[in-house]
Amino acid sequence: MREAMRPLLSVQTSPALGLDILAECRVSRARRCQLHLPHCPAGPVETPIFMPVGTQGAMKGITVAQLEALDCRILLGNTYHLGHRPGPDVMKMAGGLHKFMSWPRAILTDSGGFQMVSLSELSSVTEEGVHFTSPHNATEMLLTPEESVGHLQATLGADIVMQLDHVVHVLTEANSMHDAMHRSIRWLDRGIVAHESHRQKQNLFAITQGGLDPAWREQCINEMLKRKDKVAGFAIGGLSGGEAKSEFWRTVELSTSRLPRDRPRYLMGVGFPVDLVVCIALGCDMFDCVYPTRTGRFGHALVPWGQLNLRQARYKSDFRPIDTDCSCPCCTRPLSRAFIHASLSGRQVNASAVVSLHNLTYMLGLMRQIREAISVNRFPQFVREFFQRRCYLRKDDQARIEYEGFRPPSWAVDALAKVNIDISDIGLDTEEKFQSEDVEPKRVKSTDCTSF
Amino acid sequence: MREAMRPLLSVQTSPALGLDILAECRVSRARRCQLHLPHCPAGPVETPIFMPVGTQGAMKGITVAQLEALDCRILLGNTYHLGHRPGPDVMKMAGGLHKFMSWPRAILTDSGGFQMVSLSELSSVTEEGVHFTSPHNATEMLLTPEESVGHLQATLGADIVMQLDHVVHVLTEANSMHDAMHRSIRWLDRGIVAHESHRQKQNLFAITQGGLDPAWREQCINEMLKRKDKVAGFAIGGLSGGEAKSEFWRTVELSTSRLPRDRPRYLMGVGFPVDLVVCIALGCDMFDCVYPTRTGRFGHALVPWGQLNLRQARYKSDFRPIDTDCSCPCCTRPLSRAFIHASLSGRQVNASAVVSLHNLTYMLGLMRQIREAISVNRFPQFVREFFQRRCYLRKDDQARIEYEGFRPPSWAVDALAKVNIDISDIGLDTEEKFQSEDVEPKRVKSTDCTSF
Numbered sequence: 001m002r003e004a005m006r007p008l009l010s011v012q013t014s015p016a017l018g019l020d021i022l023a024e025c026r027v028s029r030a031r032r033c034q035l036h037l038p039h040c041p042a043g044p045v046e047t048p049i050f051m052p053v054g055t056q057g058a059m060k061g062i063t064v065a066q067l068e069a070l071d072c073r074i075l076l077g078n079t080y081h082l083g084h085r086p087g088p089d090v091m092k093m094a095g096g097l098h099k100f101m102s103w104p105r106a107i108l109t110d111s112g113g114f115q116m117v118s119l120s121e122l123s124s125v126t127e128e129g130v131h132f133t134s135p136h137n138a139t140e141m142l143l144t145p146e147e148s149v150g151h152l153q154a155t156l157g158a159d160i161v162m163q164l165d166h167v168v169h170v171l172t173e174a175n176s177m178h179d180a181m182h183r184s185i186r187w188l189d190r191g192i193v194a195h196e197s198h199r200q201k202q203n204l205f206a207i208t209q210g211g212l213d214p215a216w217r218e219q220c221i222n223e224m225l226k227r228k229d230k231v232a233g234f235a236i237g238g239l240s241g242g243e244a245k246s247e248f249w250r251t252v253e254l255s256t257s258r259l260p261r262d263r264p265r266y267l268m269g270v271g272f273p274v275d276l277v278v279c280i281a282l283g284c285d286m287f288d289c290v291y292p293t294r295t296g297r298f299g300h301a302l303v304p305w306g307q308l309n310l311r312q313a314r315y316k317s318d319f320r321p322i323d324t325d326c327s328c329p330c331c332t333r334p335l336s337r338a339f340i341h342a343s344l345s346g347r348q349v350n351a352s353a354v355v356s357l358h359n360l361t362y363m364l365g366l367m368r369q370i371r372e373a374i375s376v377n378r379f380p381q382f383v384r385e386f387f388q389r390r391c392y393l394r395k396d397d398q399a400r401i402e403y404e405g406f407r408p409p410s411w412a413v414d415a416l417a418k419v420n421i422d423i424s425d426i427g428l429d430t431e432e433k434f435q436s437e438d439v440e441p442k443r444v445k446s447t448d449c450t451s452f
Numbered sequence: 453m454r455e456a457m458r459p460l461l462s463v464q465t466s467p468a469l470g471l472d473i474l475a476e477c478r479v480s481r482a483r484r485c486q487l488h489l490p491h492c493p494a495g496p497v498e499t500p501i502f503m504p505v506g507t508q509g510a511m512k513g514i515t516v517a518q519l520e521a522l523d524c525r526i527l528l529g530n531t532y533h534l535g536h537r538p539g540p541d542v543m544k545m546a547g548g549l550h551k552f553m554s555w556p557r558a559i560l561t562d563s564g565g566f567q568m569v570s571l572s573e574l575s576s577v578t579e580e581g582v583h584f585t586s587p588h589n590a591t592e593m594l595l596t597p598e599e600s601v602g603h604l605q606a607t608l609g610a611d612i613v614m615q616l617d618h619v620v621h622v623l624t625e626a627n628s629m630h631d632a633m634h635r636s637i638r639w640l641d642r643g644i645v646a647h648e649s650h651r652q653k654q655n656l657f658a659i660t661q662g663g664l665d666p667a668w669r670e671q672c673i674n675e676m677l678k679r680k681d682k683v684a685g686f687a688i689g690g691l692s693g694g695e696a697k698s699e700f701w702r703t704v705e706l707s708t709s710r711l712p713r714d715r716p717r718y719l720m721g722v723g724f725p726v727d728l729v730v731c732i733a734l735g736c737d738m739f740d741c742v743y744p745t746r747t748g749r750f751g752h753a754l755v756p757w758g759q760l761n762l763r764q765a766r767y768k769s770d771f772r773p774i775d776t777d778c779s780c781p782c783c784t785r786p787l788s789r790a791f792i793h794a795s796l797s798g799r800q801v802n803a804s805a806v807v808s809l810h811n812l813t814y815m816l817g818l819m820r821q822i823r824e825a826i827s828v829n830r831f832p833q834f835v836r837e838f839f840q841r842r843c844y845l846r847k848d849d850q851a852r853i854e855y856e857g858f859r860p861p862s863w864a865v866d867a868l869a870k871v872n873i874d875i876s877d878i879g880l881d882t883e884e885k886f887q888s889e890d891v892e893p894k895r896v897k898s899t900d901c902t903s904f
Contacts, residue, residue: 061802065781086794090769094790099771102785317542319551329517333554338546342538350513353802 007034011262014232016159017203019264020044025379028419029256029283032374035074035264037106037159038201039098042073045106047264047285048370050276050363051076052293054101061297061353062360064103066329070364073105074159076288079152080112080132083141088155096157108288109158111148111207113167125166127183145187149204150194158202162235163191165207170241177211184209184237185223192230203232205266211238212247214254221258233264236284240269245411249278253418256283273302273366274408277386278415280370281379292363296356299344302363305391308337310355315341328361330354380421387412387426459486463714466684468611469655471716472496477831480871481708481735484826487526487716489558489611490653491550494525497558499716499737500822502728502815503528504745506553513749513805514812516555518781522816525557526611528740531604532564532584535593540607548609560740561610563600563659565619577618579635597639601656602646610654614687615643617659622693629663636661636689637675644682655684657718663690664699666706673710685716688736692721697863701730705870708735725754725818726860729838730867732822733831744815748808751796754815757843760789762807767793780813782806832873839864839878 007020018036025031034044052067053076067075077097086100094100097107113130123132129144143152145164153161164187166180188206195204206224210216224234236255239248252267259265266286267279276287292302299311301322308315308322318341321334330340335354343351373382387408407427416423459472470488477483486496504519505528519527529549538552546552549559565582575584581596595604597616605613616639618632640658647656658676662668676686688707691700704719711717718738719731728739744754751763753774760767760774770793773786782792787806795803825834839860859879868875 061805063781063802063806065785081798085797086768086790090790090794093769094771094788100788100791100794102787102791316538317545319546329515333517335516335554336546336552338538338542339552339554342542342552345537346533350515350805353513353805354515 014203015200017232023375025374027380028281028421030280030374030379032371039106039159041104045074048280048367049286050367051288052360053290061356077107077109079109083152091155107158108160109153109156111162111164112143113164145190146194149191154198160203162205163188163207170243181209181220205233205235206231207235207237209238217254234259235266235268237268249411249415252279253282278412281419292359293356296359297352301355302359304389310340311344328358330358383421387423466655467652469684475827477826479832480733480873482732482826482831484823491558491611493556497526500732500819501738502819503740505742513808529559529561531561535604543607559610560612561605561608563614563616564595565616597642598646601643606650612655614657615640615659622695633661633672657685657687658683659687659689661690669706686711687718687720689720701863701867704731705734730864733871744811745808748811749804753807754811756841762792763796780810782810835873839875
């Protein structure tokens with residue numbers, strides 16, 4: 001079917017990025033696109049997409065071969081970490097990050113700017129750039145827009161490079177936020193100049209800032225839109241930092257309403273399955289987060305009906321696989337919840353790794369299902385089914401499965417209503433429903449646990 | 453070729469173990485056999501064999517799917533650890549260790565006795581059995597021959613179960629050693645009784661003891677040979693505990709000269725590639741050790757010419773794979789030494805895991821090569837080539853590759869001479885040779901490191 005599909009729009013956003021819009025939801029702002037990037041041996045990057053994060057050129061516990069087997073076509077590398085280890089000299093000798101990590105597919109690198117927040121005690125900002133003290137040794141490092149875009153990220157050779165932006169905590173007081181927003185615009189201009197000689201092979205994305213103030217967000221977006229011809233895509237930055245969910249979604253909604261149709265829209269640092277579904281409805285195309293692998297290392301497995309904390313004692317003699325419908329190596333073998341529980345208790349690193357891999361399989365599978373739903377024009381129904389399947393229970397049932405809440409979160413109900421998807425009735429009949437039924441889907445219950 | 457081979461000897465050593473001797477070296481005591489065990493869906497276990505160790509039903513960092521892909525057909529599970537976690541109740545509910553860990557192939561379980569040595573502060577021995585204090589909580593546990601063989605190992609359901617023996621440190625003073633040896637014989641008798649009702653599905657191996665004293669070793673073997681009809685195989689126990697290598701090989705040699713041809717011979721807790729090659733020449737069939745996975749976790753990669761400590765700075769910009777001839781996922785992708793070095797420095801668990809998997813691939817491949825060499829009657833040449841390929845260098849060359857020594861270890865030269873394989877000349881010409889040549893094999897040098 002995909003071959004037969006004629007794009008609604010086909011545009012070369014820069015010499016190294018082709019964007020095809022394959023389908024748009026007729027109800028919400030969800031859309032299905034393809035990104036043609038320099039490293040696409042397995043085909044274009046299909047959006048909506050979740051990008052796994054490889055901090056030092058390697059996913060924690062996951063190999064690039066495993067990612068390839070999941071049909072993952074783009075991942076994220078951290079410039080700041082790679083800049084320290086192995087460092088730009090080794091990276092240059094290796095011939096770039098693709099060759100260094102033996103990953104022939106697309107890569108997006110961040111600017112290194114996020115560590116201004118996450119390592120704030122070790123950094124300070126001037127107009128020139130970000131001054132870091134290395135956490136590994138006492139050396140000083142100055143990260144400028146030119147250094148980030150024109151040197152570090154150019155040496156890494158990623159398909160998509162991010163401008164250096166001035167990231168401040170989302171709840172910072174007004175003046176600082178305003179200054180940082182304007183500095184990010186000035187740094188974008190310096191990044192555009194530094195990027196000029198790399199345009200044939202790499203794509204620069206701008207990062208919109210402005211905190212939670214709608215006027216500033218709009219002002220920043222307007223300014224950056226003036227540079228639209230010089231950037232291949234736009235990111236929504238500065239969110240996912242602890243702000244109220246009601247402000248989070250309103251900022252995303254404002255941004256997607258202003259960002260141009262003919263550029264990819266990347267929501268940085270998000271996140272949870274519910275957040276992704278909502279923000280795709282709001283019009284975002286790309287996402288990244290350490291959540292699926294980090295929570296997997298802690299033994300938390302993502303499932304369509306919520307998540308399982310496999311460290312809990314209730315799984316000690318639960319011989320079912322995590323999810324019989326899952327196609328990951330752990331669920332298809334299948335390894336039981338009891339086996340993973342025992343392995344986690346014994347601090348077996350492969351137990352953490354199999355749950356991380358399961359979680360990435362879940363995230364990439366969720367994106368695949370969403371793309372299909374958009375294509376066949378049933379995305380709104382998909383969203384309703386997604387929320388219906390999650391376990392919203394009465395509190396006294398929580399011993400039987402992990403508890404997510406009585407109803408879908410109100411911020412998600414509000415956000416989806418804004419784009420014409422109504423899930424306000426979901427969970428209202430929960431009380432009666434779960435008096436007669438088990439809380440897990442029937443086919444999970446029916447597994448004969450001792451016969452695998 | 454294997455199909456056409458008619459066994460030299462075919463014997464049912466017990467209701468659940470068939471032994472075929474396929475070939476015997478005409479020079480040394482090396483032999484190639486097949487073990488037909490209850491769980492052999494991929495074919496019989498071929499010996500000489502190295503058995504990976506799964507402490508809690510899982511190899512550290514390695515999944516059972518990866519082991520299957522290496523054509524591994526038997527692994528070792530630790531009864532003591534499994535007895536504590538998940539414990540016999542969960543194991544019984546799971547339907548045994550095979551189902552619990554989702555491993556349909558053969559398993560050998562130890563008795564739990566080894567922890568008398570490794571956890572000696574937490575245990576004491578009486579005639580009744582071994583009294584342990586749990587390292588996890590303060591509970592007491594009495595491990596008797598009946599409990600180990602008739603209950604714990606029977607519940608685990610391994611293909612091969614080991615008798616409970618009284619393990620003392622190999623350098624213990626004479627009287628204690630003598631007592632422990634006799635106790636091991638009495639415990640074998642109790643184990644045989646406890647095993648009686650499980651004989652159709654499991655195989656009991658006796659463990660010969662007696663420390664380093666030839667007379668006691670012989671006495672123990674003679675006593676245990678009287679029970680030959682009741683046991684499916686014999687193990688050589690109490691070695692690999694820090695004794696001198698000259699005493700180690702003499703004890704192995706004495707044992708294999710007395711153990712019957714028509715039973716498998718299992719040398720416990722060994723070990724290093726050199727030790728395996730020598731002890732196969734001496735007539736041992738089965739081996740187990742945590743060494744390849746443990747040393748892999750530390751970043752040490754086994755290669756035909758020695759081993760590489762990938763944590764060392766010299767690998768920071770070495771873009772060659774560990775070993776271009778290796779078929780493991782890491783070397784075939786290939787991931788460079790520099791990439792693994794950087795990942796190890798970043799404490800990436802998958803870096804440890806890929807080196808562990810590489811090392812297991814090396815060990816199982818070494819065993820495969822040895823079996824082939826025995827079949828085509830060129831095992832002695834294989835042994836010479838094995839030692840020739842290892843790097844024996846002048847000390848001032850050590851910066852270029854890790855240093856193994858000037859010549860093969862004298863204990864290996866002596867042990868192999870005992871079974872008519874002469875390697876005494878290897879390394880004598882090293883000094884001249886390495887003045888004109890690089891120390892690594894040519895084909896490794898020729899890799900174009902920047903083109904993968």
